Amino acid sequence: MRKKFTMLLAALLACVGVMKAEVTDLPQMSTEGDIKWYTIKNVRGNAFARYDGDGEAIKLTPTVESNAYLFYFTEGTTAGTYKIHNSANGLLCAAPNSWTEEGLDWYIAVSGCSSHPGLAISKESTLTAAGSEAWNDYQNSHKSVAWYGGNDAGSTWEIAPYE
Secondary structure, eight states: OHHHHHHHHHHHHHHHOOOOOOTTSOOOOOBTTBOOOEEEEETTTTEEEEOOOTTSOOEEESSOOSGGGOEEEEEOSSTTOEEEEETTTOOEEEETTEEESSOOOBEEEEOSOTTSOSEEEESSSOOSSTTSOEEEOGGGOSSOOEEEOTTSGGGOEEEEEOO
C-alpha cells in the first residue's frame, strides 16, 4: 500500500511540475501579512549578505545562520524600484552600510556582467556603466559590500526565496 501511495504521489508531482525561480527572476513584493523572505548571495564571493547593524558594512559569509541573513522587498517610491528590509531589525537598506526607517529606492535588474548571470542591486537604473554604484563584493574580499560598476562580476547577486 505504501509503495502504491509513493508511486502515485511521484506521478502527481511529475504531472504538476515544480516551479523553480531562476537567478534572474526579480523578487516578489511583500505585503502586510504576506512576507516573502529571501537570501541575497554574491556570485563571485559565493557568500550571503548579512546585516551587521546600522553603520556596519553588509558582511558576506558562507552560510545562512540567523534572521540577519533574511530580507524582504516592498515597492519603492519610484516606479520599478524596491525597498530592501532586513528581518533582524525591521529597518530598510539606505546604503550598504546604513539602515534607516526610510531606506532608499533600489533598482534590481539583470546584471551588466553577461558572463555571470544574476541580478544587480544599484542606486541607479543604469547597471552597465562604471561608477553606476551597484552593490559589489569589492575586490573579491568576501568580507563586505562596497560600490563598483554594475558590469563587474562582483555586482552579480542571486536573490533566492528562503524556505
